[in-house]
Amino acid sequence: DVKVTQSSRYLVKRTGEKVFLECVQDMDHENMFWYRQDPGLGLRLIYFSYDVKMKEKGDIPEGYSVSREKKERFSLILESASTNQTSMYLCASSPAQGDTEAFFGQGTRLTVV
Amino acid sequence: KQEVTQIPAALSVPEGENLVLNCSFTDSAIYNLQWFRQDPGKGLTSLLLIQSSQREQTSGRLNASLDKSSGRSTLYIAASQPGDSATYLCAVPNSGNTPLVFGKGTRLSVIA
Numbered sequence: 438d439v440k441v442t443q444s445s446r447y448l449v450k451r452t453g454e455k456v457f458l459e460c461v462q463d464m465d466h467e468n469m470f471w472y473r474q475d476p477g478l479g480l481r482l483i484y485f486s487y488d489v490k491m492k493e494k495g496d497i498p499e500g501y502s503v504s505r506e507k508k509e510r511f512s513l514i515l516e517s518a519s520t521n522q523t524s525m526y527l528c529a530s531s532p533a534q535g536d537t538e539a540f541f542g543q544g545t546r547l548t549v550v
Numbered sequence: 551k552q553e554v555t556q557i558p559a560a561l562s563v564p565e566g567e568n569l570v571l572n573c574s575f576t577d578s579a580i581y582n583l584q585w586f587r588q589d590p591g592k593g594l595t596s597l598l599l600i601q602s603s604q605r606e607q608t609s610g611r612l613n614a615s616l617d618k619s620s621g622r623s624t625l626y627i628a629a630s631q632p633g634d635s636a637t638y639l640c641a642v643p644n645s646g647n648t649p650l651v652f653g654k655g656t657r658l659s660v661i662a
Contacts, residue, residue: 441593443593468648468649470648470649470650472652477654478654479652479653479654479655480639480652482649482650482651485648485649487648495649525591527593527594529594529650531648533648536599536601537581537582537643537648538584538596538599539584539596539641539648539650540596541586541593541594541595541596542593543592543593544591544592544593546591
């Protein structure tokens with residue numbers, strides 16, 4: 438089975454902290470994605486990556502950055518956490534070719550206080 | 551930019567009913583369409599992937615159809631069970647084969 442693992446299920450951070458959300462996939466997928474999910478707004482794309490050291494901005498990149506130093510790992514960084522970044526964060530991966538089915542991690546519920 | 555709409559937003563049915571969830575998308579030039587299930591507070595579980603060349607896919611009691619020309623997909627759930635209660639999301643690629651754009655989901659409650 439494809440596995441996408443997010444490092445934490447729940448996180449509580451203080452305003453202004455630098456926050457790292459880690460995501461690891463074990464299926465050698467080229468593509469990786471970070472979304473956030475908020476009530477009434479659905480899933481919105483933050484950043485994505487098609488390959489190691491590559492990154493592309495999604496629809497709402499402001500206040501976030503990403504790092505992809507290894508193919509299996511895609512990190513989301515909140516440079517200075519703010520209360521409006523309280524949300525559910527979801528990581529996903531998919532292959533670049535063929536049956537490009539996307540698989541998601543279990544989600545990280547981040548609360549910024 | 552691709553937009554995805556799901557109707558209804560919420561649905562409550564008695565156990566045993568067959569039901570249909572609807573998904574529509576604005577740009578019919580899609581590579582594929584994927585249906586997901588999400589339980590409260592959890593991540594997304596992939597249910598079915600339909601390639602653009604396919605008309606439908608089946609997995610157990612689930613059947614998803616795709617009509618690209620009209621920009622629509624339906625998810626049919628046969629003989630619903632309380633364990634089917636969840637939010638169901640459909641998603642299509644924004645362009646090419648990635649990244650996915652999501653509808654806001656249909657929240658399904660199956661009452662025993």
